[in-house]
Amino acid sequence: MDITNLLEYMYALERFGIKPGLEVMKALLKALGNPEKKLNVIHIAGTNGKGSTAAMLEFILRTAGYSTGLYTSPHLVRFNERIRLNGKEITNKETAELVQKIKSVCEKNNIQATFFEFTTTLAFLYFANKKPDYIITETGMGGRLDATNVVTPIITAITNIAIDHVDYLGNTEREIAVEKAKIIKKNIPMITAETNEEIIKLFKEECKKNNSPYYNINDEFNINISESDTKHQLFSTNGESYEIKLVGEHQVMNACLAIRIAEMLEVKKEHIINGLKKAEWPGRLETVSKNPLVIIDGAHNTTGMKALRKFLDKYYPKVFLVLGISEGHHKREMLKEIVPIAERIILTKGKYRGEDPKNYKDLIDKKAIIISDVKEAVKKAMKMNRDIPILITGSIYMIGEAEELFL
Structure with a gap:
């Protein structure tokens, strides 16, 4: 089968809809040798800003000399955009080979995966083969039952909480926060940009339950935006100045989240500054x-x-x-x-x-x-x-x- 037919096969999996739950993912990954256990993952959830934060962090890490994997969704134009190695999209040939392998495993083991479960498995298998230093993965929707929540990350991040996907996550911000907080893992540091005190309390309780260090950039960063226009933004925090191409003041908060994660990974300040300056993310202003x-x-x-x-x-x-x-x-x-x-x-x-x-x-x-x-x-x-x-x-x-x- 060529790539067109294989992608059509994958898109046809949409007929199974969205099925929150991890049983299928665990079964499929086990049949493939659990590639997700071989990855150094930074796991990012949140209602808005996941992709922008992930993209800025990826640019920072690549600028620092690390090899990187980036898994985001949805794509804008091409399926390949979802899975990137060192900033380059997975090729059609690589995609086709992995689709055929996963398809065969699904058929052999009578596993009925949704499109997102299949795609997430494809990403984990690809990165396990390529062995990048870090993989930045954003949740598809929610957290607790999201297909990506089979990983044990090295850092967990939750950008913010707002009303979205109410049919699956809940009708209130608190209900949605409960779902997203379940990506917090035992002893794994968690960082957020959330400002709602009720949600912050919930995150802190979940971190305490899991013995997970809790960080909030609003407690640590004193942000001053000195220039913000239609082409770039200049801001400073904690004695350092930064420039980003992504416009809209909300992107400064996403940038600060990327900065703090990079600091936790002990990335040098010069690489953070230069990586942010180069970062791009299509479809956002x-x-x-x-x-x-x-x-x-x-x-x-x-x-x-x-x-x-x-x-x-x-x-x-x-x-x-x-x-x-x-x-x-x-x-x-x-x-x-x-x-x-x-x-x-x-x-x-x-x-x-x-x-x-x-x-x-x-x-x-x-x-x-x-x-x-x-x-x-x-x-x-x-x-x-x-x-x-x-x-x-x-x-x-x-x-x-x-x-x-x-x-």
Whole structure:
């Protein structure tokens, strides 16, 4: 089978849906010789900022001379983006070989894996073969029953807690925090950027129960942002100055989390500074076109929309909005954040788990047109508009479709 057919086989596993639980993962990994036990993993959970934190940390470690593995999800354009070795995506040939191996093991042992379980297994097997110094792994969703939670990491990080994936994780921040806190392992240090006192108390209790050292960057870092614009940010903390390309003040907190993890790994300050300066992460307040100005951002929940709105209020108070939301998200709250600054609106629908715009068009108190095909929606916006920035946001899957137009 070629890579196209093998990927189609993997995507077809989506028919098994999302099945929280670790039994399948443990069985599959055992049948493969438990590759996850051979890895030095930094395990990152949290509602927002996982990917950005992971990416910045990976750049830091690579700059320091370490070999790195990076496992993130979802991808924007290509499946291969999910699994990277030293910043380079897994090749089609490597992917095909591992898919065939795992597929054979599943069939031989009558194991029915979901897409994410299969993909996570593929990543662990790939990294076990390549033996990088560190593997940075982000959870797919939640923590306790997430497929990645079979690892025993060397450091655990939880970026923050907000409302998301309520069908699986709970309806309140506390319920969601309980799920995510279960990635905390016995005697393994845990670090967070959380600010909610109730959630912090919960994290501390979980750390105490597991004899795990607890760190919070809000206790340790006195952050001063000296410059923040549409191209970069300059900030200082604890006597050191840093620069990052990722824009939006929320990225400074993600950067500080990456800094603290790097410090725990005893990375030299010069490598932290230089690594952060080079770090990139597509789809996060990313300018993909300058004429017309087009910005893409994966603000896929209310908290993400609030961070996006804070940035836009400062630099782009009026936008042409191309919006596509995932199924089941808090549409009313998300719309409340972004619609007020939209002068024109096109609603669209991502191919994967996209919400039909007809289901929320009536929640918008402005004129909006529906163009279901994402690429056609973006093309229409670019034809209609020249005077204000075009903002493409909502589902991460949807912005990935849009991103293809600008490659």
